[in-house]
Amino acid sequence: MSSKLNKQVFNQQLLSFLDASPTPFHAVKSMRCLLDDAGFIFLDESSHWNLEAGKGYYSTRNGSSIIAWRQPTDSHGFESGIRFTGAHTDSPCLKVKPQPELLKQGYFQLGVEVYGGVLLNPWFDRDLSLAGRITVKQTSGDIKSHLIDFQKPIAIIPSLAIHLDREANVTRSINAQTYLPPIVGQATEKPDFRELLKQQLLSTTDTSIEQVLDYELAFYDCQKASLVGLDENFIVSARLDNLLSCFIGLQALLVSTSGAGQVLICNDHEEVGSASACGAQGPMLSQWLDRVLPRESNRYAILANSLFISADNAHGIHPNFAERHDDNHGPLLNQGPVIKVNANQRYASNSETSAQFRDLANRAGVKVQSFVVRSDQGCGSTIGPIVATETGIPTVDVGVPQFAMHSIRETAGAEDAFGLAKVLEQHYQS
Template sequence: MAQHQSLADFNASLKAFLDASPTPFHAVGSMAERLDAAGFVVLDEADTWTLESGQGYYITRNDSSIIAWRQPDAGAVVSQGWRLIGAHTDSPCLKVKPCPELHKQGYFQLGVEVYGGVLLNPWFDRDLSLAGRVTCRDVSGRILSHLIDFEQPVAVLPSLAIHLDREANASRSINAQTFLPVIMGQAGEKPDFRELLKQHLGQQGVDDVDSVLDYELCFYDTQKAATVGLHQEFLASARLDNLLSCFIGLQALIDGGEAAAGQVLVCNDHEEVGSMSACGAQGPMLSQWLERVLPDADQRNRSLSRSMLISADNAHGVHPNFSDKHDGNHGPLLNRGPVIKINANQRYASNSETSALFRDLAELVGVPVQSFVVRTDMACGSTIGPITASELGVKTLDIGVPQFAMHSIRELAGSEDAHGLYRVLQRFLQTDQV
């Protein structure tokens, strides 16, 4: 097995990944670059594949979901199974509407949709930029897609002054339709948004665009990821839920080395809105991939019976100002290790066997483990874990790094926990026990 990265190197690389990944499209592009550098080979789902045992490969779908793996020997994977790590590439955000242009009081604004369960208040008074995917017709008539990222602050969502709403701290609620149009600037006439996109693509070096046909764009906070706290105890960034898990799984796969069992990382889009899409966890992407890499149905089913999936998605750390929101015995602390997520109603897919294996692996590498159970009088969220378990019929564990401010524009995690989970997952990819 390859050596672990040091904590300092790991966190530096993690922050660079977070900053380079403002959208699921950019996150998958960033992951692909790191896989390329590690010797993995990209495959096209439309091509016939010729796979070599021991070689690393990856595929993408919709530019926003990715599966990466080391191709195992067919005989070995039947006897040893697969070690799968799952995560998701999307985060709650504000997405630009198809016809977004608004012109009020001399200000140029864009209308937005709320994607996922966004914590809306922190989006106000931030320096916002815009990124995503733009689909164009080029000068030769071809339809092509390009990633776009304005990088610099180009928009803001100012709060209403307290003087104009004296009850704001006590009772202001946010109307998503009327409060969230984002201010892009001042203009005497309403600008053509698609023309602005075309111009910026030209600045990025894409100068053969005839017209912008459509786009999938979201706003994001331009503040970079940082370690903060009196002793740098915390990692602050946008999109920790769940790019943190994507990065941890990616590095575990890259640094894990070969093993008899098949090693797989799957990062799906659309988890925050239910996972029901062609590239989501409730879609066919993973099962279709598995049928191609192990075509024989008998071998495939036998291998799955010896397999395990670890679904990595961040957990709610107990907030010192709101500790009553947690069960008294199940309040995970930051920098005290990854969290096993448990729910009797199968909102999480963990069971005693998968939890026990994770605890054993964590003990072997010296990483502490915590447990999370939601208060019995509160509703429980869910992950791709139960979805993937029901699609593949594979034993599954739900775990995550504890964090604060989940679904905020800027979230907070412990600066040690991601590295600890990386070490456990690296060991998981090597284990012959499931």
């Protein structure tokens, strides 16, 4: 099967998607726009669902997780199994605390909480903006949520000068409580942060607001996603882990034609363990199965015939730190997507699901690599083992190799995202 995807168009759309998605809420909004344009139908979780064969649908939870699918056209429905792809919408970051106002030496700062396993050093001396969700009480009395994005540099976390810490390059560690509050201005009195949010929202939305009740906001790097290298070999951006996989899975779904059951689920909160109402360890997928596959006697056979491809980025071998990898399992950027394997089940891949992925890649004309962590190091995990444990669906963990995972700016190969998209396109059409 020849691919309907075009690499140049794909990569340019990817850059735009990354720039438009500074938080999981914005990522889901971006995905909804693409699904709407493709004719997918939104279904509210609080309503009754009437599903028609061959049509595309999507639903969201908490505004930060999304599931999109096509109903099968075959008269036997889902009986031949479902082609699942999973990813996550969240990335490590600095989130604003509920009462964040700090006034020190005349500088107005905001207290922040570390979300996930953030690589903290790169957050210093960056132009930072702020985005997320705000819930307000309107003058009508209604309570409503809005997305907000300042879209310009409003803060910075300055480094301490080397002259005041001569051992900084050798011994400096970062105290998350005291070193990280960004500077957002100067003041003689402590400003009311919620009032500042109210004024920002009034300037960007046509709504009347009585009070900002609460918010979920995160700082992000203002630098745009870009293609880097003499031959533009690399995609460099914030939040590649794991918006890259969200975009890859969505594009593969959009170019696929109706036939078999095709599902993409992108959950929030993977970076903090996935245990939430909208996380992979929560009930979102199982409740979707209850709605779409209500006949329990058939469900288990359908799931046994299914394949869940969990797509989350992998560690590419860093040329300056090659010793941190197993010599035989150091994936190279631009040499194809990676199958992730761990004997202790930190990844859900097994010989059968890995073989299915390799076969899909062969049919798509895409090379495949393998990743196994060094035997003397601990291994991270992702949504694959959670989904396999909760549902019993045969699962394989894969991903695009990258550098600087959990940094404020990450690097991946410009060939690999497109290559994985072709494999997932084959997955959906198989």
